[in-house]
Amino acid sequence: MPQQVRGVIARAKGAPVEIAEITIPDPGPGEVVVAVASCGVCHTDLTYRDGGINDEYPFLLGHEAAGVVESIGEGVDSVEVGDFVVLNWRAVCGQCRACKRGRPQYCFDTFNATQKMTLEDGTELSPALGIGAFADKTLVHAGQCTKVDPSADPAVVGLLGCGVMAGMGAAMNTGNVGRGDSVAVIGCGGVGDAAIMGSRLAGAGTIIAIDRDPRKLEWATELGATHTINASEVEDVVEAVQELTGGFGADVVVDAVGRPETWKQAFYARDLAGTVVLVGVPTPDMTLEMPLVDFFSRGGSLKSSWYGDCLPERDFPMLVDLYQQGRLPLEKFVTERIALDQVEQAFESMHRGEVLRSVVVL
């Protein structure tokens, strides 16, 4: 039987989000209904609300979630009813040219549920990143469910589903940060701070946090930054990074902002043959003009990181285990726990830079 539950909907561009009754169909082949336990408020949800991704309103927001499998459709054998799962937005296909070459983290054909969740009048909902978890329950593809240690706090480990994984993976997977490396991270919100935490986990020696907001630099220090640079107080961020790295620049620089000026800083703040990782998301109007010879003469690699080049099946259980062992301070990302009807206020707190993550607990 299809079920009626509460969900947080964005009906029109820029309009405040609201709670609506939504209909969840029974899971079809390959699909799973998940009873949501928690869902973090990510900047991408706000971007959906504001029309920055597409105009397929109404959106069912929320995508950094953990929960329990309630029912499974035909042919699902990767999870069972009762499994505790973290949801991911890249269920890899195993068939595309990237998957076939053994690089599923680049899968070009990821899965979502086939059926649609709807409003009571039958209007189809567009779930954010194919998840839509600001809701009591949601319908996803089985491949979007990754089983993890059920004794872990859902509000904490659900955050691995998006921003925290994107940041950690930008450092560990894309940037390939290793023992003793120097790392600089530009922008210390959720993703940047996760890159700092990932760099520490990977054994980086010097970890430099760069932001304009002293509060964010404090968070960065708690998560493992060894040095901070307040970009509004120094004349030249690149020189400041060089000063902290023996005059050379960092081995890996992560741009977690994604603007031409921050990417340029990242480019010039790295050592010769160093790595730049772009994980902040630029807008389509942004362009870059730079001397081509600088790209050639400085060598190294210039990379972008989607979802931290993660493989949920490989990375989520491992990171949850490290968190459970006290080796990964994931809980520091949870600034506040809120109710389903407080998502709009959480957007405002996020906009003012007051929170690393607000997490809806259901």
Ligand SMILES: [Zn+2]
């Ligand atoms: Zn694939």
Ligand SMILES: [Zn+2]
């Ligand atoms: Zn997100």
